[in-house]
Amino acid sequence: MEIIVGIGEAKFSKSGILKTIGLGSCLGIAIYESKIKAGALAHAMLPKSNGLKTAKFVDSAVSIAIESLEGISGNRKNMVAKIAGGAQIFKHLTLESLKIGDRNIEVVRDTLREYGVRIVSEDTGGSLGRTLYFFVNDGRLLIRYSNGGELWI
Amino acid sequence: MVDLKVEEIDALRELGNIGVAHAATSLSMMLGKMIDMSVPNVLIAKISELHKYFEDQIVVGVVTALEDVENGRTGYLYVSFPEAKKIAKLLIEDPELVDSTIMELGNILSSSFCNAIADLLGIMLIPSPPSLAEDTSIAIVEVIVAQIAEKSDNVIVFETELKEKEEAIKILVTLVPDEKFLDYILKMLGMLG
Numbered sequence: 648m649e650i651i652v653g654i655g656e657a658k659f660s661k662s663g664i665l666k667t668i669g670l671g672s673c674l675g676i677a678i679y680e681s682k683i684k685a686g687a688l689a690h691a692m693l694p695k696s697n698g699l700k701t702a703k704f705v706d707s708a709v710s711i712a713i714e715s716l717e718g719i720s721g722n723r724k725n726m727v728a729k730i731a732g733g734a735q736i737f738k739h740l741t742l743e744s745l746k747i748g749d750r751n752i753e754v755v756r757d758t759l760r761e762y763g764v765r766i767v768s769e770d771t772g773g774s775l776g777r778t779l780y781f782f783v784n785d786g787r788l789l790i791r792y793s794n795g796g797e798l799w800i
Numbered sequence: 801m802v803d804l805k806v807e808e809i810d811a812l813r814e815l816g817n818i819g820v821a822h823a824a825t826s827l828s829m830m831l832g833k834m835i836d837m838s839v840p841n842v843l844i845a846k847i848s849e850l851h852k853y854f855e856d857q858i859v860v861g862v863v864t865a866l867e868d869v870e871n872g873r874t875g876y877l878y879v880s881f882p883e884a885k886k887i888a889k890l891l892i893e894d895p896e897l898v899d900s901t902i903m904e905l906g907n908i909l910s911s912s913f914c915n916a917i918a919d920l921l922g923i924m925l926i927p928s929p930p931s932l933a934e935d936t937s938i939a940i941v942e943v944i945v946a947q948i949a950e951k952s953d954n955v956i957v958f959e960t961e962l963k964e965k966e967e968a969i970k971i972l973v974t975l976v977p978d979e980k981f982l983d984y985i986l987k988m989l990g991m992l993g
Contacts, residue, residue: 651851653847653848653849653851654847654848654850654851654942654945655847655848655949656848668851668856668936668938669850669851669854669856669936669937669938669939669941669942670939670942671935671939671940671942671943672942672943672946673942673943673946692942692945692946692949693946693949693950697950697951703847703949703950734939736933736935736939736940736943737863737931737933737943738931738933738934747946775935776935776936776938776939776940776942777939778856778936793858793935793936793939
């Protein structure tokens, strides 16, 4: 069973695969709770929330993902995080504002630290778009690059 | 969620058709053969549902920023070519020159769309030089959408068709407006409808 996580969304599940496609400059944040064997996946676009709590923003996305797992009796102590994304898709870059990837990564580190959730693996940067498959039962994260390459983290 | 009336969708499609008509004329003149373009379909898509409209397949995309300096509104035009090689072959009979052909075609399409939008809204829109990217269509649109996502939730997709003789090629022209820009477009459409 695959559940699609759209751009700017966060979803959690106790079974199956959470999938997000078309991760470009944005950041995929996967949180795994090893005791209840459940996971949450967010596809966040921008670093800091303007007050609205939506998964569009990295800081809110982390809160939403962690709290959704707590809502099904998860505990932060059993949670770990994996992150992927932040690619530089544009070769001929003339739009200065298209560089937000680095800031997103900075914010995800800070926010996860505040929650006491450790990043156990990551795959960020590069120039290729990514599709993520998060197997929520065991926390494995498969990254498929737009050129067909694959990486498990 | 923005729900449009039939008349508003018609007005948007008309805007798209004006945009591609200018582009088709310039292309026909440039290439010395008849190029026909039309916009059979227009839709407003929510960011969280973009994966339904933009496929997980590799495209070449050209992006231009549009700036309405006078009113502080901005937006982006994203022209994506799922069949870039086929287009290069069809237009200039040389599939090797894909990037430069697509860049030029993207340039022509975005400037005529830019003009069509500016005319409809009665504003002055300044386009930036284009940026080129090659990746999955959804990853490219995601990068652009992130620029306006702070306050905006919608993009406008013009499903465009380019025809030369019997060959038809699909091109997507996507307008990614910031909140103020989208509001203004919808307001103007309401007045037309």
